Amino acid sequence: MALKVAIVGRPNVGKSTLFNRLVGKRLALVDDRPGVTRDRRYADGNIGDMDLTLIDTAGYEDVTDDSLESRMREQTEAALEDGDLILFMMDAREGVTSLDRIFADRLRKQHKPVILLANKSESRESGGGIGEAYALGFGEPVAISAEHGE
Numbered sequence: 001m002a003l004k005v006a007i008v009g010r011p012n013v014g015k016s017t018l019f020n021r022l023v024g025k026r027l028a029l030v031d032d033r034p035g036v037t038r039d040r041r042y043a044d045g046n047i048g049d050m051d052l053t054l055i056d057t058a059g060y061e062d063v064t065d066d067s068l069e070s071r072m073r074e075q076t077e078a079a080l081e082d083g084d085l086i087l088f089m090m091d092a093r094e095g096v097t098s099l100d101r102i103f104a105d106r107l108r109k110q111h112k113p114v115i116l117l118a119n120k121s122e123s124r125e126s127g128g129g130i131g132e133a134y135a136l137g138f139g140e141p142v143a144i145s146a147e148h149g150e
């Protein structure tokens with residue numbers, strides 16, 4: 001059975017863009033407005049010759065009422081439950097935000113391996129964001145550009 005990889009992070013960091021790239025098809029909607037993905041989605045994909053099952057998730061806000069955001073949050077929790085490996089994505093251009101920290105706190109409370117991806121790193125100005133990302137405590141962040149395939 002393929003390794004299950006859950007892609008999580010706050011809205012608009014590029015989770016669905018990475019999902020589509022690893023799956024090799026534009027299955028998930030990508031948009032420059034946050035909150036586009038509302039439910040988690042599974043698809044087969046690969047990195048090199050390694051077969052994976054990718055899980056795209058909604059980037060939730062930290063609210064606990066019965067709103068859409070809390071439903072999105074449940075979807076992310078389900079992906080964390082189901083994934084073998086967690087790809088935690090942030091936007092290197094914006095640096096670490098308070099919502100990134102809320103995700104980080106949540107991810108520290110589980111014991112699955114987490115790789116921190118600093119997305120949108122194709123431009124040189126993203127260097128500062130990567131420095132801040134170390135402080136989240138998931139080891140060395142991996143600078144990527146989901147959109148440009150880097």
Ligand SMILES: Nc1nc2c(ncn2[C@@H]2O[C@H](COP(=O)(O)OP(=O)(O)OP(=O)(O)O)[C@@H](O)[C@H]2O)c(=O)[nH]1
Binds near residue numbers: 146147
């Ligand atoms: N510059 C740059 N933009 C990117 C990159 N990856 C994604 N984007 C853009 O970022 C925006 C958000 O991308 P999505 O993939 O929809 O982000 P998401 O994390 O799935 O967002 P939600 O579903 O709302 O949580 C889109 O405009 C993408 O084109 C990247 O590597 N570099």
Ligand SMILES: [Mg+2]
Binds near residue numbers: 016017028036057058
């Ligand atoms: Mg999305």
